[in-house]
Amino acid sequence: MRVFLTGASGWIGSAVVPELLSAGHDVLGLARSDAAADVLTRAGADVLRGTLDDLDTLRDAADKSDGVIHLAFKHDIAFSGGFEDAADADRRAVDTFGEALAGSGRPLLIASGTLGLAPGRVGTEQDGRAPAAEGAHGSGGPARRLATAQATTALADRGVRSSVVRLAPTVHGDGDHGFLATLVAIARERGVSGYVGDGAQRWPAVHRADAAHLFHLALENAPAGSVLHAVADEGVPIRAVAEVIGRHLDLPVVSVPPDDAAAHFTWLAPFVALDSPVSSAYTGDLLGWRPTHPGLLDDLDEGHYFTGPAA
Known part of the structure; x- marks a missing residue:
């Protein structure tokens, strides 16, 4: 497969790149800086310069790829108090990928999280799937990210082999x-x-290498609309x-x-x-x-x- 990967030089992405390359896939990684581009080049991936705000660039890359793995998130904005803005940018990127892949049966994987999924009991892949009543989870960034994950699985109805990979809060x-x-x-x-x-x-x-392997397996085999948990402990x-x-x-x-x-x-x-x-x-x-x-x-x-x- 020719795989378009956002967040390719990040903590998770830099483990996913060699995982995919070793399995025989080609990787096109999004890079917003010279440093990120250099990391990807040295890893053996192709480089596409741009950011999550370059929606035309994202659309074109997705359209020309056999699948998309979306790991990027504007953490710098989120941690400086702009979580809602970061979550909104994330949703726009996912919607753009959905438009490009609609009707193709090609895979779209996004990263999400498990923290707070079912406090006090063991959460499962079935938790957090049903759309909540309006206002049930508030209107802030976490609610927006949950809505984005739910919109991703819903893309299965539009001919996208979509999956949400929920990562443990510690990817060590x-x-x-x-x-x-x-x-x-x-x-x-x-x-x-x-x-x-x-x-x-x-x-x-979950160990970073085990998380990367799950993204690889999901890219190749996850059914449309899947919710998966990258959780070892x-x-x-x-x-x-x-x-x-x-x-x-x-x-x-x-x-x-x-x-x-x-x-x-x-x-x-x-x-x-x-x-x-x-x-x-x-x-x-x-x-x-x-x-x-x-x-x-x-x-x-x-x-x-x-x-x-x-x-």
Whole structure:
């Protein structure tokens, strides 16, 4: 296949590119900077310069490709308070891909997330699929992203082999600068490795290489309208994560009272306090996806989160 990939030089995309190339596919990656273009060229992918706002460019690339994987999101805008604007740009890109692929039977995969899918119980691929009543999830960025995911699966009715791949909140591996690396940095700064309350909150995770393999399998075989879960660890207790961090940094492991969580964990507080386990049983049965790389605690124990420039 000739695959058009947005977010191709990002944390997930840079693992998806070699995964697809090794399977014999050709990859055309969207790059908004010289640095991103260089990363893609060195990886062996073709480069298309542009951004998510260049809708004509996206439409043309999708029209000339055998399939599209959409991983890009304007995280820089989202984290500076513009989440709704970033979510709206994401929706425009997905709608553009849908128009280009309509009636072709070609695949369109987008990335979404599992966090908060079914708080307090194990979420499944069936959760979050039915359109909510108007206003049920509010009108902010998360509601917009949910609506975009639902619009993507609905493209199956327009002749697109569409799939939504929901990623665990932690996609870990050597080089990760996400939630797990932030927890390590907070522990260093505070002098303790903390967890909220009793630390029983369950945190789903997946190794980056296993997530990339799922995108590969879904591109080739996922039925139209699929919702898939890139989740290897269904739910790791946050206290267990804190214990590994404390051991590697030689810091005490302590409970942070819920009322103090915001001061201790800053922006990460709502996430580490959320019990959000997620299953990928349906995904495994549907596509034969079996994660083979280290789980969250084993990967954390390998030590790379505690060395290098970020340390």
